[in-house]
Amino acid sequence: AMFDILIVDQEKDFCDGLKEMIRWSDVNCQISSSVFTREEALREVQRKMYDMMFCCLYHTGADEVAFIRMIKREYPHILILAISDHSDFDLVRSIMKAGAYDFLLRGSLTPPLLLEAMEEYKKAYLSSYENLRIQEEAIMDKLRQYLILRKNHHDVTSEQFNAVLSRSRYGSLNIPYQLAYFRIDNINLMYRNQIKDHALLKQRLFECIKQMIPPSIRYRSVFLSNHSGLLILDSENRHQAVSICSDIMKQVEAVMHLNVSISLSSVSESRMELFTLYEKLLELHEMRFYVGDRVLIESADMHPFQDLDMNAIDYHLDIMNKMSERDFIAVLRLLRQTLEYMRKHYIRPDAVKEYFIFILNNVEGNEIMKGSRNASSYDERKRDIRECEGIASLSEMVWDSFVQIELWLKDKGSIKYRQDISDIIDYINTNYKNKLTLKMIADHFEMNESYLSRMFKNETGKNLIYFINELKMKKALELL
Numbered sequence: 001a002m003f004d005i006l007i008v009d010q011e012k013d014f015c016d017g018l019k020e021m022i023r024w025s026d027v028n029c030q031i032s033s034s035v036f037t038r039e040e041a042l043r044e045v046q047r048k049m050y051d052m053m054f055c056c057l058y059h060t061g062a063d064e065v066a067f068i069r070m071i072k073r074e075y076p077h078i079l080i081l082a083i084s085d086h087s088d089f090d091l092v093r094s095i096m097k098a099g100a101y102d103f104l105l106r107g108s109l110t111p112p113l114l115l116e117a118m119e120e121y122k123k124a125y126l127s128s129y130e131n132l133r134i135q136e137e138a139i140m141d142k143l144r145q146y147l148i149l150r151k152n153h154h155d156v157t158s159e160q161f162n163a164v165l166s167r168s169r170y171g172s173l174n175i176p177y178q179l180a181y182f183r184i185d186n187i188n189l190m191y192r193n194q195i196k197d198h199a200l201l202k203q204r205l206f207e208c209i210k211q212m213i214p215p216s217i218r219y220r221s222v223f224l225s226n227h228s229g230l231l232i233l234d235s236e237n238r239h240q241a242v243s244i245c246s247d248i249m250k251q252v253e254a255v256m257h258l259n260v261s262i263s264l265s266s267v268s269e270s271r272m273e274l275f276t277l278y279e280k281l282l283e284l285h286e287m288r289f290y291v292g293d294r295v296l297i298e299s300a301d302m303h304p305f306q307d308l309d310m311n312a313i314d315y316h317l318d319i320m321n322k323m324s325e326r327d328f329i330a331v332l333r334l335l336r337q338t339l340e341y342m343r344k345h346y347i348r349p350d351a352v353k354e355y356f357i358f359i360l361n362n363v364e365g366n367e368i369m370k371g372s373r374n375a376s377s378y379d380e381r382k383r384d385i386r387e388c389e390g391i392a393s394l395s396e397m398v399w400d401s402f403v404q405i406e407l408w409l410k411d412k413g414s415i416k417y418r419q420d421i422s423d424i425i426d427y428i429n430t431n432y433k434n435k436l437t438l439k440m441i442a443d444h445f446e447m448n449e450s451y452l453s454r455m456f457k458n459e460t461g462k463n464l465i466y467f468i469n470e471l472k473m474k475k476a477l478e479l480l
Contacts, residue, residue, distance in 0.1 A: 003027075003122065004048070007034040008041040009056035009083075014106070018054065022111050027118040038067045045075055047175045048234070051125060055100070057084040065098045072099030079125045081117075083109070139164060140222065148224050150275075151282060161275035176236035179265040179274070180245055181281045182209070183228035184258055185293040188387040190227075202226040204256055212247040230278070236267050238298075245296050259294040261285070266299040289349035289390055308351040313341065316359050320478070323363055324429055328406040335402060339395050352391070356398050357382050362478055363405065366429070420445070421459045424452075432471050438464055 005024075009015040015034050024030055032050065035041050041053070053071065057064045068080055082100040084091065085107065092103050101124060102117065143164045150156045184190065184205070195201050202223060209231070213219055217240075223229040235241050245262040252260045263285040265277045284302050288295060315338040322330040342352045364378045381401045388394040424445060428436065441464070442449040456464045 003029045003051040003125070004032045005029055005052045005054065006041065006044055006050045007031060007054045007056070008036075008038065009034065009054070010036050010058060011056070012036075014056065021109075022114050022118070027115065027122065029118060029122075038063070041067075042071075045071065045078065049075070050078055052079045052081065052121065054081050054083060056106070057082055057086070057095075065094045068095060068100050069098040077128065079121055079128070081121065140220075144222050144224065147222060147230060147278065150278065151224055158272075158275040161278075162272045165271055165274060175271065176234075176267045176269050178233045178235055178238075178241045178267055179277050179281055180231040180233060180241065180262050181228070181278075181285050182231065182245075182248070182260055182262045183285065184252075184260050185288075186259075186389050186393070187227045190258065198226040201256075205252065205260075208251040208255055209248055212251050213244055217244070230281075238267065242296065242298070249294060249296065253294070261288050261293065261295050261297070263287075263297045264299065286349055289352075290343065290346065292390060292392070303346055305348040306345050308342075308347050308355060313338075315341070316355070316362070316478070319359055320362055320366065323366065326409070328402070331402055331406075332399065335398055339391065339398070343391055349391075353385050353388060353394065356385055356394070360385075360401065365474060421456060424456065428468055428471060432468065432475060436468050 002025075007015055007018060009018070019031050019034070029052070032048070033044055035044055041055075044050075045053075055064075055068060068082070071078060071080060076099075080100045081102050081104060082095045083104045083106050085105070087103075087105055095103055101121065104113075104117070143161070146156045146161055146164065184201075187195075191198070205227070206221065206223070209221060213233075218234040220232040221229055222232070233241055233244065241264055245264055249260055249262060252258055263281050265281050265284075268274070268277055280299065280302070283305070284297055284299060286305070287297055287301070287303060290303075291297065315334055319331055319334050319338075322328075322334065338355075341347075342355075360378060360382055381397070381404075384397055385394065385401075388397055424441060427441065427444065438449050438453060442452045445452070453464055456462075456467070460467065462470070
């Protein structure tokens with residue numbers, strides 16, 4: 001890797017001469033920028049993390065010493081090389097105590113001396129850098145924990161994020177930067193049917209990302225799981241960031257035969273904005289639910305989600321009624337209308353999935369109360385619905401679930417109660433809103449009350465009146 005150098009020099013001629021004194025690439029260095037004032041230098045190191053700084057001094061006052069001390073306090077990894085025409089003992093001593101690594105006399109600076117010095121500086125930098133790297137990894141591990149907690153909807157504050165970021169001292173967040181959140185599409189399905197080695201998946205994904213980011217772009221990758229993570233790109237060029245993300249998507253598809261979707265943030269000018277950008281990015285990525293797989297979503301594409309207002313819809317009630325009537329064609333039509341409503345109003349994906357699970361729960365409860373065996377794989381289907389990452393796959397899953405329920409209910413072997421008890425349960429389900437007594441039901445079916453009560457209890461394990469009250473409570477819960 002190349003070492004980035006910043007020159008702080010108020011004389012342009014000397015600055016230009018220093019740039020041309022040696023071929024910097026021979027010592028794996030590049031002069032990335034040069035500024036004329038300490039104020040400009042401070043802005044520059046806040047914008048980008050430099051490895052070394054040549055600080056040319058033209059005065060012997062306390063300002064230069066304070067500047068060096070401040071830079072070393074805030075950016076301890078930067079190796080500061082002081083250059084001056086003055087060589088008195090007090091000046092050199094003050095500069096070295098402030099944190100400068102070396103002191104060079106301007107008049108005696110020659111290309112061989114500079115080359116020799118640069119080799120020494122690199123060794124010193126790498127030694128210091130290794131210690132800082134270990135500290136930085138601990139800081140990044142903490143940041144990773146916060147990112148994962150926030151992704152999983154746990155409470156993490158911006159203050160906690162910023163407290164960690166403020167301790168980060170090298171190359172994590174240059175300014176400006178962009179965030180890119182990446183995630184393998186339909187990963188739960190992939191884990192069940194295709195991917196067994198999760199660690200290998202992460203390594204291959206890391207390699208695909210690394211190969212597609214140009215050497216000129218500094219970045220950090222923070223994996224939040226084996227299949228997802230965050231890229232911090234040191235770039236203010238939106239088109240360049242879009243191109244990088246597109247190349248990563250193509251590489252993953254070509255090498256790993258998997259689809260990956262990426263959400264790209266706006267450009268940030270503040271390290272302390274990471275928390276806000278990350279939260280927006282997670283919500284932006286949820287748009288995949290409506291826009292599909294293998295997509296690159298930019299912040300400008302964000303469409304606000306709406307919460308699901310249960311008072312505004314009654315699809316679940318209509319579906320339950322049609323299920324009771326065994327009008328399966330109407331049920332499928334209502335399911336289609338429900339999905340279209342969710343799509344049209346951009347309802348939050350989690351709310352959409354939970355709504356269909358709510359319907360399935362009620363269907364299951366009703367059919368069990370009617371005496372149907374709990375033979376259908378409700379739990380498995382509810383799990384599959386929760387794992388759906390797009391409305392297209394959700395639509396297919398819900399549709400298939402109700403088709404299977406229809407086939408199951410039409411199967412005479414799925415009924416565990418004798419026909420006369422099933423008829424009584426159907427009658428109760430149809431008339432539960434009215435007052436029902438044992439005598440009324442016995443009269444309707446032309447049975448003896450005592451016989452009916454005993455037969456119902458023997459067959460269902462429940463007292464008839466208890467069964468009726470339980471049904472009414474369940475219906476009340478549905479309405480609530």
